[in-house]
Amino acid sequence: MPGFWGHAIGSGVALAGTTAYMLYDHWSVPDVLAVNAGIALATTILSPDMDLFNSRPIQGWGVLRFFWWPYSKLVKHRDHLHIPVIGTTARFLYTALIIALFVIIFKFWFRRIGLQIEFDFAGDRDDIIYNLLFLVDLYVGAVIADATHYVLDVVTTEIKLSGRLLRPRRSTIRNAPPDGEKGEWNRNLPNSNTDWRR
Numbered sequence: 278m279p280g281f282w283g284h285a286i287g288s289g290v291a292l293a294g295t296t297a298y299m300l301y302d303h304w305s306v307p308d309v310l311a312v313n314a315g316i317a318l319a320t321t322i323l324s325p326d327m328d329l330f331n332s333r334p335i336q337g338w339g340v341l342r343f344f345w346w347p348y349s350k351l352v353k354h355r356d357h358l359h360i361p362v363i364g365t366t367a368r369f370l371y372t373a374l375i376i377a378l379f380v381i382i383f384k385f386w387f388r389r390i391g392l393q394i395e396f397d398f399a400g401d402r403d404d405i406i407y408n409l410l411f412l413v414d415l416y417v418g419a420v421i422a423d424a425t426h427y428v429l430d431v432v433t434t435e436i437k438l439s440g441r442l443l444r445p446r447r448s449t450i451r452n453a454p455p456d457g458e459k460g461e462w463n464r465n466l467p468n469s470n471t472d473w474r475r
């Protein structure tokens with residue numbers, strides 16, 4: 278796993294590439310910004326690593342992270358929902374569920390304290406379609422970030438696995454001779470010290 282910052286760098290590269298493409302393709306500035314927001318969102322607080330409760334994207338939710346506890350328990354790390362599109366959709370729906378829960382709680386609470394606030398989202402039909410398109414942009418951005426995340430996860434795992442096959446087993450390193458014979462040891466196993474730390 279490349280870790281949070283590895284993924285953040287990957288997303289940064291994806292963001293730069295996507296922006297360059299969108300500008301070349303004459304997308305409107307609001308659309309470009311919405312797609313970029315989607316990439317940022319899926320990197321910082323809605324990443325595929327939401328399946329790990331101690332991951333940084335979950336910590337990003339602060340106190341609200343407990344809403345993600347069921348998700349992190351139900352979803353196995355790096356299982357199907359790590360796959361872009363499927364996972365992206367699942368996390369968007371899950372977020373919608375959290376928002377819906379909030380709307381219900383606040384509606385109930387406002388009614389109890391006698392506050393009349395209408396949660397009426399029915400606006401002009403064109404307005405709704407216009408805003409939905411931004412949601413689509415956000416989703417597209419999130420899919421791009423999730424795809425980058427997935428590729429990085431797979432590639433780094435492959436590299437780690439092939440490295441493990443080439444490298445001597447850890448148990449041999451652990452049985453390293455005492456300091457006196459270290460010269461010989463290092464000669465036989467170049468970089469063994471750095472390997473050990475990893």
Ligand SMILES: [Zn+2]
Pocket residue numbers: 278325326355359426430
């Ligand atoms: Zn991951």
